[in-house]
Amino acid sequence: MNRRNLVLFALAAGFAQVSMANPQFQEMxxxxxxxxxxxxxxxxVVLDTRDGSDITMVYxxxxxxxxxxxxxxxxIPHSLFALDAGLLHDEFQVIPWDGxxxxxxxxxxxxxxxxxxxxSTVWVYERFAKELGEARETAYMHKIGYGNALVTGDKPFWVEGDLAISSFEQIAFLQRLYRNQLPFQVEHQRLVKDVMINEAGSxxxxxxxxxxxxxxxxxVGxxxxxxxxxFFALNIDTPNRLGDLAKRQSITRNLLRSINALPTVP
Known part of the structure; x- marks a missing residue:
């Protein structure tokens, strides 16, 4: 199967999986x-599980x-792959700069x-990708059902290549991570969640x-x-490039505050 047909096959299979996996939701x-x-x-996509509600809301x-x-x-998953493969041992290990x-x-x-x-140090994860190799990267992604699991195209494959994932799939992955239900050591999942902390209150x-x-x-997070x-997974177009980046968090924060899912700024 040539590369083009491989990509089309993976996308077709993936979209079918997404359609079957999507929960009932409220269109907002x-x-x-x-x-x-x-x-x-x-x-x-916002999944509110407070008090056992499990309400999925989508704009x-x-x-x-x-x-x-x-x-x-x-x-997020790449860190789990690196830990599982032994490229990283803990949060204290220093990954040497290449100069x-x-x-x-x-x-x-x-x-x-x-x-x-x-x-968001790109060269660290490019090094992980090189050390893992395409076969192991692909196997790990299939193991956790991550998007279309493609490592083809330009490098890095998760930015410039063919790897792709939907917002619904992001939410499904994050839920499993939150619950320590991914096929990795629980201590590795807990470590990745720890380094994902942006801020916290009482x-x-x-x-x-x-x-x-x-x-x-x-x-996403x-x-x-x-x-x-x-849980939330937002994506936006960024035609103004750097000028649009702050919108990712501002939109999400304002929306989460509107449903009392994030504290209001004092």
């Missing part, structure tokens, strides 16, 4: 106001079902898993990861509450 057309206020086009359903490059949101100067100052130093996640924790391909921006987590 009123959430258009959050996107309009930010002058952005995109979609969001722009057709887009939420469509697969896009995961960009740096792939660092190549890069535009992002924070990347020009040795990294730990925590700093690599916080700084009774809540926000764990999330951004992503950007240059054209599409993501913010969840807010933990004593009554249960609220």
């Amino acid at each position: 057309t009123k959430w258009s106001r959050f996107f309009s206020a930010a002058d952005a086009r995109g979609s969001i 722009n359903v057709s887009r939420a079902e469509k697969r896009y490059s995961p960009a740096s949101t792939f660092k 190549v100067k890069r535009p992002t100052t924070a990347w020009n130093a040795g990294q730990t898993l925590r700093s690599a996640m916080r700084n 009774d809540w924790i926000l764990r999330a990861k951004t992503g950007w391909t240059g054209k599409i921006g993501w913010w 969840w807010v933990e509450w004593p009554s249960g987590p609220v």
Whole structure:
């Protein structure tokens, strides 16, 4: 099977899987106001499990079902792959800098898993990809049912290549991670969740990861509450490139605050 047919086959199979996997949801057309206020086009899926409710709310359903490059949101499963393969042993291990100067100052130093996640350090994960190899990367993605599991196309494959995942699939993956239900050691899943922490209060924790391909921006994660987590997966177009990146979090935060899933800024 040539590459083009392989890609088409994987996409067709994947879309069928997405359609079957999508839960019942509420279409939230009123959430258009959050996107309009930010002058952005995109979609969001929110799964609210507080008090056992399990309510899935979606703005722009057709887009939420469509697969896009995961960009740096792939660092979440990629970190699990690296830990499982023994490329990383804990959060303290330093990944040596190769001495190549890069535009992002924070990347020009040795990294730990925590700093690599916080700084979204691309070269760290490019090194993981090289050490894992395409066959193991593919096997890991099939093992967890991650998007279309393709490593073909330009590199890095999770930004420039053919790998793609939908917002619904992002939510399904995050749920399994939250519950330690992925086929990895529980301590590895707990470690990855720990390095995903963005901020926290006395009774809540926000764990999330951004992503950007240059054209599409993501913010995915969840807010933990004593009554249960609220998961979210947003993606937007970024025609203004860097000028649009702050919209990923501002839209999501405002929307989550509207359903009391994130505290209001004092």
